[in-house]
Amino acid sequence: QQQVKQSPQSLIVQKGGISIINCAYENTAFDYFPWYQQFPGKGPALLIAIRPDVSEKKEGRFTISFNKSAKQFSLHIMDSQPGDSATYFCAPVYNQGGKLIFGQGTELSVKP
Amino acid sequence: NAGVTQTPKFRILKIGQSMTLQCTQDMNHNYMYWYRQDPGMGLKLIYYSVGAGITDKGEVPNGYNVSRSTTEDFPLRLELAAPSQTSVYFCASSYLEGAGGYTFGSGTRLTVV
Numbered sequence: 001q002q003q004v005k006q007s008p009q010s011l012i013v014q015k016g017g018i019s020i021i022n023c024a025y026e027n028t029a030f031d032y033f034p035w036y037q038q039f040p041g042k043g044p045a046l047l048i049a050i051r052p053d054v055s056e057k058k059e060g061r062f063t064i065s066f067n068k069s070a071k072q073f074s075l076h077i078m079d080s081q082p083g084d085s086a087t088y089f090c091a092p093v094y095n096q097g098g099k100l101i102f103g104q105g106t107e108l109s110v111k112p
Numbered sequence: 113n114a115g116v117t118q119t120p121k122f123r124i125l126k127i128g129q130s131m132t133l134q135c136t137q138d139m140n141h142n143y144m145y146w147y148r149q150d151p152g153m154g155l156k157l158i159y160y161s162v163g164a165g166i167t168d169k170g171e172v173p174n175g176y177n178v179s180r181s182t183t184e185d186f187p188l189r190l191e192l193a194a195p196s197q198t199s200v201y202f203c204a205s206s207y208l209e210g211a212g213g214y215t216f217g218s219g220t221r222l223t224v225v
């Protein structure tokens with residue numbers, strides 16, 4: 001059973017464009033909703049996260065939108081840059097033990 | 113501040129051999145985790161620990177064992193290595209259940225031949 005479904009699998013965006021990655025989850029026991037960024041050969045790094053009592057959070061060029069009733073949350077990258085080229089994972093957190101459950105990942109390529 | 117340190121970075125094992133992947137964190141985090149990442153896939157939780165002396169299974173624990181004798185160390189043991197355990201292994205730690213961001217190590221790339 002796939003608890004977290006992420007889309008698209010890959011994304012190509014022109015420099016300056018908007019990148020949008022979506023995540024749908026099934027388990028209502030998740031209580032924290034982060035996005036992680038991973039560069040080749042590196043471990044994932046926390047990019048931005050949101051609590052379920054908030055519908056949107058913005059940090060610089062990165063925004064999370066959260067829809068609790070639809071069990072979905074998305075990552076928006078504004079003014080995408082070639083340095084944003086990486087793999088992005090949604091990874092909602094269980095409310096017990098703090099376990100992350102990762103989506104399948106989205107490989108983003110930003111073309112100059 | 114070293115964060116989460118994993119050793120070795122690379123290892124080739126023969127089928128049936130055993131090895132221990134080391135993970136150490138210097139941030140005094142209570143929560144520690146082991147994940148594996150297969151090519152083109154998300155990370156899968158193997159084992160986790162909420163404090164010294166406490167461990168529990170994750171999504172894919174078969175073929176692995178862990179121990180947590182200190183806050184700093186969380187080694188992962190592979191017994192009787194199989195080709196299906198070829199993967200990249202990441203250790204992570206967190207200071208706060210859930211709400212705290214995880215700090216990941218740089219990974220161990222393991223090949224079983």
